[in-house]
Amino acid sequence: MTSFPPPLSGSAQDETAELRPRFDDNGLVAAIAQDAVTGEVLMLAWMNAEALEKTIETGRATYWSRSRGALWIKGETSGHTQDVVEIRVDCDQDAILLKVRQTGGACHTHRESCFYRRVEDGALSFTDKPD
């Protein structure tokens, strides 16, 4: 169950002061987690309406795991939680930006960020090692 009203049309959606997430055909919006202190982009995940509601209510980043098909309170198993400092939405409200205080590594590979490889000369170079 969701309490969010539906998206508006055209530019009204860009300028509304109401939270009207535009969920995709799978009921999801993309969610970017950014370290509130360093500005580093940590990960990209997905939220359904329930995950977004829980994130707002609890102040703990909560996603929808597409692989498990279940709500995913970040760090519930690993301890690598994300305390939400700020939540932003983009112009058409189909993407969320969380500014978080990250405990431990954000990535399941035990790295700080999921974006630990740089595209270089057609291959990938590693910028971080697992802790």
Next chain:
Amino acid sequence: MTSFPPPLSGSAQDETAELRPRFDDNGLVAAIAQDAVTGEVLMLAWMNAEALEKTIETGRATYWSRSRGALWIKGETSGHTQDVVEIRVDCDQDAILLKVRQTGGACHTHRESCFYRRVEDGALSFTDKPD
């Protein structure tokens, strides 16, 4: 036509030094644009294989416009181009992070970033005005 090899299974995908984007059922990966200087997250868009190839080849951020169903060289019409400083991929390679030098506003609403509204007390507060 794409020249990218397919994703690997499990953790091999996380640790490969090969660029093996995991495109979704629509042939897309999510792409985050981040200001290379300020660290501000500017926008979230989508890339198909061709958009990713063009971005790598040209050093100009190129996306796939889902609404127009066409390749979208960022700033081609508006002049608000994104020069790519660095391209990163996430662990399972279904998301791209572009660090860019942004000319003009990244958002079609003439704001610096698309993430100009903060979720606050169940509503949205604006953090930026159109230029």
